Amino acid sequence: MEVWKNIKIKRSFRQIRMEKIFRSSLVLIAISILVLVLAFMLTLIIQSMPSIKALGFGFLYGKTWDPVVNIYGTYPFLLGTLLTSFLALLISIPFSFSIAIFLGEYHPRGWFSEFLKNAIELIAAVPSVIYGFWGLFVLVPLVRSLEIKLGVTPYGIGIFTSSLILAIMIIPYAASLGREMIRMVPASLKEAAYSLGATRYEVIRMVVIPYAKSGLFAGVLLSLGRALGETMAVTMVIGNTSIIPKSIFDPGNTMASVIANEFTEAASTLYLSSLIELGLILFLVTVVINIIGKKVIKRFTTE
């Protein structure tokens, strides 16, 4: 270090100026994103003021959504959003973790793993409206015949169908992140376990997964975020009714799909403002789930 101190590097004035410009533009851009998020939040709050004033907390637990008489309760949609998202997560986790372990631990290289990896990533790139169509024409008849066998009302569309579609859509998020994390597990740890006589399954269970769990969890969180906000595919197969679902085979509705459906023709101020408040709640739900997730990840990693 001493050596470097004594060497004088001559920089031209232009170089110094460039350095400063570069640095300040970085700061500016970073800050502008922050400002944007704050402005989003603020706009949502201000625009939903009329409905907050008129409906108060009743908005959160009200069970009726009736634009004709200006009564707005978001409970059925909140329930629908959480139900579809968590059910989708439940369905997708076994698949995404298996893929992550397979690609990260068993077949990290080779044409087959490349092919599988690209195929998984393609799932994320398909536009959601295509999932909606596929769901409507392929999945719905399948679910309907399942419902006939189970003896429930055979709508075909509903919470369960939406969760299936969502599950497929969110697999790549947890799978990709999980794969990266599993590949980063130091070879020395695994070799140590093998040298003690552990089988491959034991190594995965006792070394790889504990080491990579924060990454796996982060991937699940990312998936959940995607599931909460997904609109188009869900709208097409959920049934869009504001009646509270009694079982997972009943039709329902989610916050995002209500906003997308009703925004264009919301004629009265209170109606429009209620839809914006719905957006605000969706925003807050996502933020809260993210904060909880961050906390959990932190606890896992500091252990």
Place this chain on the structure above:
Amino acid sequence: MKIFSGIKKIIFSALVLTLTGSIMQGCNNGSGDGNAEVKGDDNTLLGAGSTFVYPLFSKQFSEYNKLNGLKINYQSIGSGGGILQLTNKTVDFGDSDAPLNEEQAKNMGATALHIPMASGAVVISYNVPEVKDTLKLSPDVLADIFLGKITKWNDAKIAAINNGVQLPATSIVVAHRSDGSGTTNIFTDYLSKVSEEWKSKVGKGSSVNWPVGLGGKGNEGVAGLVKQTPGAIGYIELAYAMQNKMSFAKLQNKAGHFITPNLASTSAASNIELPADSKVSLTNTDAVDGYPISGFTWALIYTEQNYNKRSEARAKNLAKLLWWNIHEGQQYCSDLHYAPLSPAAIEVAEAILKTATYNGKIILE
């Protein structure tokens, strides 16, 4: 450090600007005091509104362009959006499938004219594979189905008006629009007129709290639900149902006749005595041969055309265009499955258009 405090200043002012900007935006929206000017030259008119009328408008406007060289840019963003744009004075005309409600009229600040452009109908489509004949429905039965009181296709009430038709014991699955829509508005307006229970329990609007059923987005969404679900029944725009060759029911009108929905019976529905401002609901029409679920789509313009420094030429272009629409323009309706205006409706539309003024002077002589 100097440059750093400079950055801080920049960031701070950017923050303040953005926040105040968003607040201003937030306050302005909805209150609708638009200072925005209609941009462009006088040979390009701007319109926005109903998606229902869009195919007709694009045909009419392209034909008019060939004749007069006037360009019309119409954005089909939905009736509510069109009204909002006209309120903010960012377009020359709006188009809505429902007349302005009280709040919208108040937000406008000035009086607006409703000029009927064409009419459309809402048909009841169903999927009962066992039934080969066209089903007949009465207003009571229709209301009871959508209220969830009739749940099986072989219900005695349905059988009573469909003599000789073998009805299956399939459950009825109601399909409705999930998006806010003029079609829903017309349909629920009709049900509110024919059923007291519907009126008190559900009411009318572009979105309502449906007692039963599944929601599909757009005509194609409802049509998809009906086609796919055995036992389904739903309401669809006539034009969409005709283009896609869907089966639809005959509906009993006020005079007691069972009417097949088509362009003639829809036009007939508006061939009645209309109020001078044309703001009338055509559902449950008095016309003997009229189909009972139909409605106008209205072009909306301000009565006084001199606002926001608009030129007289522009106002004249607009009035002439709409005049052409209700006369020569009507010939394009049938091909696109819109019901042309009835003679009574054209008469009223002419009278309304002649009340538009520029600086208090009548535009069309």
